[in-house]
Amino acid sequence: MEQKYRQGGFTLPGEAGYEKLTLELAKKWGADVIRDSDGTKLSPEIVEAGYSIYSTICIIRQHNAFAAAHPDSQQQSFLCSDPVVATGDTLVIRPMDGYFTEQFELNDTPDALEFWQVWDRTANAEVPRSQWAYADGVVTIEGCMPWHEYTVSFLCWRIWEEINMYNHTTNNWTTEHLRQLDPRHPAAWEYLQQWLEDWCVANPATNVVRLTSLFYNFVWIFGEDMRNRSRFVDWASYDFTVSPAALRAFEAEYGYALTAEDFINKGKLQVTHMPPTKAKRDYMAFIQKFVAEKAKALVDIIHKHGKKAYVFYDDSWVGMEPYGPHFTSIGFDGLIKCVFSGFECRLCANVDVPTHELRFHPYLFPVGLGGLPTFSEGGNPARDALLYWRSVRRALLRQPVDRIGLGGYLSLTLPFPEFNDTMENMAIEFRRIRELHEHGAPLTAPFKVAVLHTWGSLRSWTLSGHFHETDRHSLIHINEALSGLPVDVRYISFEDVENGALADVDVVINAGRAGDAWSGGDAWKSDKLVAELTRFVHEGGTFIGVGEPSAVEGYHTFFRMANVLGVDKDTGARVCHGKWAFDVAEAPITLVAEVLAAEPNLYLTDGKATVLHAADGVPQMTMNRFGKGCGVYMSQFRVTAESTRMLLELLLHVNGVAADSLYLSDTAQVETAYFPQDDVLVLANRAEEPVDCVVHTPDGDKAWRLEALETKIVGK
Amino acid sequence: MEQKYRQGGFTLPGEAGYEKLTLELAKKWGADVIRDSDGTKLSPEIVEAGYSIYSTICIIRQHNAFAAAHPDSQQQSFLCSDPVVATGDTLVIRPMDGYFTEQFELNDTPDALEFWQVWDRTANAEVPRSQWAYADGVVTIEGCMPWHEYTVSFLCWRIWEEINMYNHTTNNWTTEHLRQLDPRHPAAWEYLQQWLEDWCVANPATNVVRLTSLFYNFVWIFGEDMRNRSRFVDWASYDFTVSPAALRAFEAEYGYALTAEDFINKGKLQVTHMPPTKAKRDYMAFIQKFVAEKAKALVDIIHKHGKKAYVFYDDSWVGMEPYGPHFTSIGFDGLIKCVFSGFECRLCANVDVPTHELRFHPYLFPVGLGGLPTFSEGGNPARDALLYWRSVRRALLRQPVDRIGLGGYLSLTLPFPEFNDTMENMAIEFRRIRELHEHGAPLTAPFKVAVLHTWGSLRSWTLSGHFHETDRHSLIHINEALSGLPVDVRYISFEDVENGALADVDVVINAGRAGDAWSGGDAWKSDKLVAELTRFVHEGGTFIGVGEPSAVEGYHTFFRMANVLGVDKDTGARVCHGKWAFDVAEAPITLVAEVLAAEPNLYLTDGKATVLHAADGVPQMTMNRFGKGCGVYMSQFRVTAESTRMLLELLLHVNGVAADSLYLSDTAQVETAYFPQDDVLVLANRAEEPVDCVVHTPDGDKAWRLEALETKIVGK
Helix, strand or coil, rough: CCCCCCCCCEEECCCCCCHHHHHHHHHHCCEEEECCCCCCCCHHHCCCCCCEEEECCCCEECCCHHHHCCHHCCEEEECCCCCCECCCCCCECCCCCCEECCEECCCCCHHCCCCCCCEECCHHHHHHHHHEEEEECEEEEECCCCCCCEEEEEEEEEECCCCHHEEEEEHHHCCCCCHHHHHHHCCHHHHHHHHHHHHHCCCCCCCCEEEECCCEECEEEECHHHHHHHHEECCCCHHHHHHHHHHHHHHHHCCCCCCCHHHHHHHCCEEEEECHHHHHHHHHHHHHHHHHHHHHHHHHCCCCCCCCCEECCCCCCCCCCCCCCCHHHCCEEECCCCCCCHHHHHHHHHCCEEEEEEEEECCCCCCCCCCCCCCCCCCHHHHHHHHHHHHHHHHHHHCCCCCCEEEEHHHHHHCCHHHHHHHHHHCCCCCHHHHHHHHHHCCCCCCCEEECCCHHHHCCCCCCCCCCHHCHHHHHHHHHCCCCCCCCEECCHHHHHHCCHHCCCCCEEEEECCCCCCCCHHHHCCCHHHHHHHHHHHCCCEEEEECCCCCCCCCCCEEEHHHCCCCCCCECCCCCCCCCCCCCCCCCCCCCCCHHHCCEEEECCCCCCEEEECCCEEEEEEEECCCEEEEEECCCCCCHHHHHHHHHHHHHHHHHHHHHHHHHHHHCCCEEEEEECEEEEEEEEEECCEEEEEECCCCEEEEECCCCCCEEEEEE | CHHHHCCCCCCEECCCCCHHHHHHHHHHHHCCCCCCCCCCCCEEEEEECCCCCEEEEECCCCCCHHHCCCCCCCEEEEEEECEEEECCEEECCCCCCCCCCCCCCCCHHHHHHHCCCEECCCCEEEEEEEEEEEEEEEEEEEECCCCEEEEEEEEEEECHHHHHHHHHHHHHCCCCCCCCCCCCHHHHCCCCCHHHHHHHCCCCCCCCECCCCCCCCEEEEEEECHHEEEEECCCCCCCCHCCHHHHHHHHHHHHCCCHHHHHHHHCCCCCCCCCCCHHHHHHHHHHHHHHHHHHHHHHHHHCCCCCCCEEEECCCCEECCCCCCHHHHCCCCCEEECCCCCHHHHHCCCCCEEEEECCCCCEEEEEEECCCCCCCCCCCCHHHHHHHHHHHHHHHHCCCCCCECCEEECCCCCCCHHHHHHHHHHHHHHHHHHHHHHCCCCCCCCEEEEECCCCCCHHHCCCCCCCCCCCEEEEEEHHHHHHCCEEEEEECCCCCCHHHHHCCCCEEEECCCCCCCCCCHHHHCCCHHHHHHHHHHHHHCEEEEEEEECCCCCCCCCCCCCCHHHECCCCCCCCCCCCCCCCCCCCCCCCCCCCCCCCCCEEEECCCCEEEEECCCCCEEEEEEEECCCEEEEEECCHHHHHHHHHHHHHHHHHHHCCHHHECCCCCCCCEEECCCEEEEEEEECCCCCCCEEEEEECEEEEEEEEECCEEEECC
16 A cells, blocks of 8 residues: 555544553554543653644633632523422422432522523413512422423523533543533633633644534433433533523524523423424524634634634534534634544535544443443454444545544553554545545436425534434434435525525435424425425426425325325324225335335325335335326335445436446445546445445446455556 | 023014025024015015014115106215316316216206315415316316415215115125115105105004114215225214205304315315314204204104114214214114124113114125125134124123114025024023123122213214224224223213213223324313313322323423323424333233334333333333322223233222122133122133133132133022
8 A cells, every 4th residue: 555545634642651552553543643632631752753733622611710719600501390280279399300410500590580480381371470489499389270280490500511421420430520611701701712822822732722612512411310310412402502691692682582481392492303493593593603703712812823723513512503604704724523424424524614524433432332342341443443434434435524533542452453453444545535535526426415304404414413312313314324325415494495496406305203303394384395396396306205204284185295205194184084005016226125114104195106115005115206206205214235225226216327327336235436537446345244246337347346344446 | 591581682684585494593593573684575474474573764765766856855975176286377177086976976056066165275275266167077277376286175966875885886786776865855855754654554564664774874985996996984974964955054053154175174074083173063963953853753754653763873874873962852762783893782782762782793694894705605604603792792791782683684594504503592692691681780890980082972982983994093992892891981071071070980091193083182272171180180080091192282291191191202302302211010910012002202201100011112001100099001002802801900900999899700711790689690701712710709719611702601
């Protein structure tokens, strides 16, 4: 392998006390950068070894002395008590019951109490302030309706920074609980700017300040009871940005006031998986602007000291929104994303920022996120790394990033030399693929696919968090499948469709559960949306609906696109209607029935759709010619090698594209990317065993044998 | 066996040409009555043999000459065209496309056209009359919104009586299609009364006129395409009662006009399984009053001739409503119900009428309703009869009827002497059980169970049709299980609860799918209802919820009774909420997990409910102490011997009742009924094999052995 593939684009976590190992592995893996990790500090021996140095800063954390001196500078959140049934006309509620008191502390200052609310949840009505009183952690409600349920919505201080809390509670750390400051607090903001200024002066060797991340963590609410420790977690929610000051500033800017209920939402909170209210959209825009302004001020300080500013696309990332309107104004030099999956690579690669870097898994920790051993007895980190690489590689073949890297403790790799060899090879493959992209883009199918949901491009590629956190949703499976297909993919919103986004699209995918943000919920009450998509298909487009696509109650069909799909779901009113009998047709693609559901309430609308698969006599996958176009329905989608191939074949079929024009192999296990500029074909084996395959090309078929998980790069 | 059990309470279908067989079987089965059947006529030899004679009349049918002379006297219905997409601004719809033209004929008289409607179903808006025109079977719409879907709602004549149509199309009859008259048509009504008068005069030997049934058939809409022949069937819907005359009379009486859309309901029609609109409730009341008035006039004619009037509780029964307010005013002497299941026996037995008669299955026809052979090659009618008897017997042990009988062609029994012996024995058991009830009621548990749904007592025991037509609903399984349990059962509506119906109830069961009539839909928006049920349980009652009980969107929980149940269902907004971990507890009853669902979106509300069964880590059956009472949740219920026993044990457990106090056996296969007046214990084996069991009694346990399906009657 040429030397140029042996070095560069690799960030190594250095470890004090293991200086020799650090420098050995830096050489082996071709690192050009050494970083510290959460809870570690690099030694001078490493810092002065000639590598670029990334230093990790969590800007709002590690200021406990300031927080102690200014407790009102801490971050806050709205919480809602568990509902309590009134058995008489007086009711006593302790709002904090059930919440983790090491994370939350009641904010019962007059400033905060103004925003507290008491609700009769049975009657869906706020209880007037005259009927309740607060004292010593207890709310007493008078004049209750007996047998109704009541809740208290309240503000609380968040007294333990959530990532620190997670590490403590997961890894049994015993160090001091770290607090977090709210940059909206004027004194805290002055302090943080000065702190960063001082830090830059004190760390001349640092080339890149790696912010982890900005100000507000994703929402993570712990409960007191170990049986319900993680009460709520949403990677893209904004509840942790709130404070009386924020609420007042919002009212001043938007001309209307938000209340606790705008956040609490009957105790359900405002999850990313559901369509947002107008208030939530406004509030997100308000916070995004604030975060961008404050972040820019910090980046300016870093730049002033001749350092670069990279930001981590996780943890305290809320409001930063790399796909939002303000991100580029911040001026970051790089974005770093930790990746388990292919969609996360695309999520990073697609952001408008100079440098994109992936933090690979497994993290150099004894156990992984799921609690299984990685770098400890019983672990097999080399295999773990290869299986993550299998997902990442296919995404990198479609769209490059600039850098990769690791995090954690290098010393843990000592008993696992196979891991170190694996990583060495992986880094070489990464650089080789990156170079191919530098010469020219890989061959892509001549049609454009748009994924349609509420958030549109703001939530390109992702839903809310990692794959395993959102794997009940068909859409994350589709995103993951798409992340490595030779297909042009974009994410559009319902407003985009109404504003002409379909002009440049051949296939629209809508995949979700009725009422959620991915299906769309009330957005489908727009006749204009329905008409535009109907036109689009009638004139030759394809609409692929998965699960409960375009579903909303109140119309003659539950799926608003039922006419195009030829299939609909009965929500109860059609139990007396006869159902069209059908034969299951031979599929024009390689069908993978096991990724579909066995949904009992589907039915053919007019009997004309072709049924590709049925379960218990009920259609689960259909194709329906509609005008010059086509509607395709799948009751569910789950990503596997085979179903990914099925999705690709489906896209090719409806667009009339032949497999050989794209250099596709004859098996789902081997994916390919052809780079015409270099005339190079990359074959990637997904199987953990050798696979023989034939690649169809415009110049005829060619046979290949790939070893387990092998990447084969052939051509010039 | 005493002679008194060998004769009486049995209605035999006589068959002309088989006079000897008729009289032989009349003796063998102990018939006291001989009847004719649909399409048969008794011979003088039979009529004069000394038996009472039932004669079958379908009053609105068999008047084709009158119908031909007065085509406007035929019955009608609203239908809705299939939706059609507009690709431009003009659209042509042929309303009848897809409907069975042998059943329906457009009613395009000016009188009817006034009620036609054209709808833009995409926009949910009626198209103004100025934009559409009708001519020659075609509606032309101008000024369409391109890509919207349109439908035409129209009136049509029903030119083939539906039961006759069914028999023709099922049994390949070739006789003339029978039409049906609408008694609302003044000339038809005069004609029908005179016809009945004449008939009574011409048939002096008839003792009982058996009406099959009254005027309006349950709704049964056939399609043209054999792939969707039965487009719609609902046993308790009222669509077939409609006509311009009825609509005008309604408006005069109720002060507001109904439109086609009140019936068409976006093409979904108004099914019994969904909560009715106010308009539907009013219209039902309007029709019920009309039907009762007309029926009473006919019964008066029959009575004037010294005959009795029995009515069949099926076919053209719509509007008669034996559980409605007008039924007793008609003056029927008897009610006849065909039965496959136990719940149908209770449905018949509970009606306020002098004589209750069951028509047993199998019908003496070559094939059964499901199309399988009965009295033909490959059939085993003796076994069929015993399996139906197994369901009927347990209901008869709880509540008696007065008579049983058969229908069809006696001659078909000739090759099946085992059937004739089975029937002989069954008739003896029936009379024995009936006598026990005459002496006193069987022992019943000391608590009262109320099934709670939209229709309340109007739909006691039934949903809409036979078991196999409604078996997707958990409630019919519960009704069937309850039909033979030693438990006091009543059916109550949500209004009943608000009006104090729980004063005399110990257990409330609510079982249905969100939004349907059985769960309740919007009825659960009543805070008063929720509070009253909450009070009821808190003070000691039990609420059993099955499927999606008390479910309605818009509140802090999806199940409004989630506080009592301790379990709720996430409809999408709680995907980010942590779920309470739990251990599955040992059940205090004999759990039958296989009748539960594997519903993935259930969760414990406060972690306190006891989980009796979980699927894939999700609770499917729970018990939750609430105040002095209890909430029980089951994700589904399917009736089997074992699950019936589970339901009984559950009811005993929550009410603290011991098995021995009720003379229960130790096995689900053997059910018992103890008649204290006679000190008689009846044991009924449900198994098709011998079973040994022990019966727990207040005087100790006693062992028994029962043969396959045996009924053992022991004691005095």
